[in-house]
Amino acid sequence: MIQITSINTRFRDGQISSVDVRFNFRGFNGRVDSNTRIEMTPEEYAGNEPIDKLMVKVKEMLIESLQEEDAAE
Numbered sequence: 001m002i003q004i005t006s007i008n009t010r011f012r013d014g015q016i017s018s019v020d021v022r023f024n025f026r027g028f029n030g031r032v033d034s035n036t037r038i039e040m041t042p043e044e045y046a047g048n049e050p051i052d053k054l055m056v057k058v059k060e061m062l063i064e065s066l067q068e069e070d071a072a073e
Contacts, residue, residue, distance in 0.1 A: 001026050002055050002062075005035075016042040023058055038062065 008020040019040045026033050038061050040048075048057040 002059055004051055004054055004058070007054075016045070018042070019045040021054065021058055023055075025062070038065075 003024045004021060005024055006020075006022040008022070009016055010018045010020070019042070020037050021040060022035075022037045024033075024035050038058055040057075040061075044057065044061070048054050
């Protein structure tokens with residue numbers, strides 16, 4: 001389960017430069033517990049502002065990151 005805890009939007013020259021999404025993750029019947037963040041580009045964040053969509057985007061990015069790490073080994 002993913003729970004968004006905060007969203008920090010950074011601006012540069014009046015434009016969004018990045019978005020930090022902090023979240024908690026709990027899985028495997030509570031055996032895995034993490035409190036971390038994902039940095040999104042403005043393009044990744046655009047259209048995913050509602051919390052329900054943002055949770056899906058965070059999950060996709062988390063899975064993608066884990067698969068990249070797995071492939072690098």
